[in-house]
Amino acid sequence: MSVKHFDVLILGSGVAGLSTAIKTAKALPDVSVGVITKSFDYESNTKYAQGGIAVVWDKLDSFESHIEDTLKAGDYLNDREVVRMVIEEAPKRLNELIAWGAEFDADKKGNYDLGKEGGHSANRIIHHKDITGFEIETTLLEQVKNLPNITTLQHHFAIDLITDHHVKEKITKFDKANITCYGAYVLDENTQEIETYTAHKVVVATGGAGQVYASTTNPIIATGDGIAIAYRAKAKIKDIEFVQFHPTALYQPGVSPAFLISEAVRGFGAHLVNKKGERFMFKIDERGELASRDIVARAIDNELNISGEDCVYLDCRHLDFDKFLEHFPNIYEKCMSIGIDAKKDLIPVVPACHYFCGGIEVDKQGKSSIKNMYACGEASCTGLHGANRLASNSLLEALVYGHNIANDIIENKKEFENKELNVPKWDAEGTIAPKELILIKHNRRALQTVMSDFVAIVRSNQRLSKALKKLDEIYLDTEEIYKTTVLSPQLCELRNLNAVAYLVVKQSQKRKENKGAFYSLDLV
Numbered sequence: 253m254s255v256k257h258f259d260v261l262i263l264g265s266g267v268a269g270l271s272t273a274i275k276t277a278k279a280l281p282d283v284s285v286g287v288i289t290k291s292f293d294y295e296s297n298t299k300y301a302q303g304g305i306a307v308v309w310d311k312l313d314s315f316e317s318h319i320e321d322t323l324k325a326g327d328y329l330n331d332r333e334v335v336r337m338v339i340e341e342a343p344k345r346l347n348e349l350i351a352w353g354a355e356f357d358a359d360k361k362g363n364y365d366l367g368k369e370g371g372h373s374a375n376r377i378i379h380h381k382d383i384t385g386f387e388i389e390t391t392l393l394e395q396v397k398n399l400p401n402i403t404t405l406q407h408h409f410a411i412d413l414i415t416d417h418h419v420k421e422k423i424t425k426f427d428k429a430n431i432t433c434y435g436a437y438v439l440d441e442n443t444q445e446i447e448t449y450t451a452h453k454v455v456v457a458t459g460g461a462g463q464v465y466a467s468t469t470n471p472i473i474a475t476g477d478g479i480a481i482a483y484r485a486k487a488k489i490k491d492i493e494f495v496q497f498h499p500t501a502l503y504q505p506g507v508s509p510a511f512l513i514s515e516a517v518r519g520f521g522a523h524l525v526n527k528k529g530e531r532f533m534f535k536i537d538e539r540g541e542l543a544s545r546d547i548v549a550r551a552i553d554n555e556l557n558i559s560g561e562d563c564v565y566l567d568c569r570h571l572d573f574d575k576f577l578e579h580f581p582n583i584y585e586k587c588m589s590i591g592i593d594a595k596k597d598l599i600p601v602v603p604a605c606h607y608f609c610g611g612i613e614v615d616k617q618g619k620s621s622i623k624n625m626y627a628c629g630e631a632s633c634t635g636l637h638g639a640n641r642l643a644s645n646s647l648l649e650a651l652v653y654g655h656n657i658a659n660d661i662i663e664n665k666k667e668f669e670n671k672e673l674n675v676p677k678w679d680a681e682g683t684i685a686p687k688e689l690i691l692i693k694h695n696r697r698a699l700q701t702v703m704s705d706f707v708a709i710v711r712s713n714q715r716l717s718k719a720l721k722k723l724d725e726i727y728l729d730t731e732e733i734y735k736t737t738v739l740s741p742q743l744c745e746l747r748n749l750n751a752v753a754y755l756v757v758k759q760s761q762k763r764k765e766n767k768g769a770f771y772s773l774d775l776v
């Protein structure tokens with residue numbers, strides 16, 4: 253198998269990856285951009301984002317207010333310079349998206365309908381009904397289609413990054429603190445071949461890792477692949493203990509991923525109640541149902557522990573039904589499909605893993621600690637979110653960093669080296685085709701159970717050590733399978749889930765103060 257090459261190799265086809273690809277390809281038509289995605293190009297966390305994009309748009313709103321809300325939600329662990337940069341860039345990035353064809357809900361005069369979500373002190377969520385992510389993803393894919401210098405490879409799984417460790421002529425100079433990325437090994441799921449892709453610049457935009465938990469709003473593909481391959485390549489991983497649980501996933505035991513009931517529903521006025529019909533949020537926070545997600549998720553967890561019930565409820569019965577339907581047609585329909593009519597019935601909800609606030613550490617240009625490797629979107633840790641992400645700041649972050657990375661690539665195109673590299677082919681010697689996938693499936697389920705039982709909304713030293721012990725067993729078993737079996741996407745995902753779960757536990761053990769989404773009983 254010959255070595256393949258793109259000038260810029262982008263891993264992931266959500267808003268972060270595609271916006272980087274589009275901007276780079278438009279500015280540099282002579283540069284080849286490869287977008288590698290392990291599933292269909294439209295399948296990403298972006299597609300499932302319901303709420304919208306937080307942007308200061310209303311004259312009565314201000315950057316200062318959005319900045320303060322972001323810092324408060326992040327428990328002031330955010331990077332203030334990054335917060336200001338992202339929030340001040342937001343209107344420009346949104347206008348660009350509109351120019352590319354994205355449509356957002358507006359009145360007849362063209363004034364955008366600005367929604368509200370938890371932690372926001374103003375209405376500033378630009379949205380497309382309750383399927384904003386889908387609208388953005390479709391718009392970006394349409395743009396990609398018209399750019400001949402972008403090649404999208406669907407069903408291609410990036411197994412590992414190629415660094416000095418692999419490039420023979422560099423190996424004598426291998427230095428942990430000074431690593432360069434040269435491309436990636438990629439499993440072509442159509443041919444089952446592992447191909448070598450070299451690139452001048454690699455952008456990791458593979459999204460989140462919600463599948464580390466048994467209950468998550470994230471699709472089945474959200475297995476933290478980018479974070480894991482970057483970790484194996486020795487990139488710095490930061491703040492990964494801050495895992496955000498969305499307070500209101502639809503309660504449907506055994507159904508995974510869990511269907512999200514957007515926070516915008518509470519922003520629209522829905523109440524959170526327990527089985528007795530009592531609103532419990534005001535006992536905890538003066539913002540009630542619109543406190544930030546970490547606070548609401550913890551309050552629900554506490555309510556369920558005390559009552560022994562399985563779920564709490566969203567009460568929408570007092571809301572203007574026609575307007576509710578206009579804003580949330582998808583949510584209404586989903587509830588109806590399981591016999592819940594939001595006009596008359598309470599919607600049962602529980603918290604579920606939703607978003608990784610940390611990831612691959614990057615600077616303001618999206619550069620990681622590895623040379624020639626960038627990261628953006630949920631796989632990255634920019635410092636915007638601190639200890640807990642403010643609702644609807646993630647699509648925004650992805651757009652801003654996609655822009656910054658593309659600019660950095662464009663400005664530094666002269667760095668592209670045309671030197672032939674001696675990159676070895678993937679070594680699959682000693683491996684055989686798996687006879688069955690049950691061991692992999694079992695380990696994935698076991699890992700998810702450990703994480704949900706011991707490393708979820710509430711942690712403790714004892715729970716973390718127990719988790720680590722159990723994860724070690726799963727890791728050793730997985731490595732044994734890895735060393736002897738031909739690679740499959742299922743096995744790659746399991747290895748990556750192992751790495752992410754390990755990082756969450758280890759970084760949780762190091763944290764000595766409860767902050768935002770991180771809460772340990774031993775630190776109260």
Ligand code: SIN
Binds near residue numbers: 301304516607643646
């Ligand atoms: C939601 O609609 O509640 C999710 C939006 C987000 O995670 O920012």
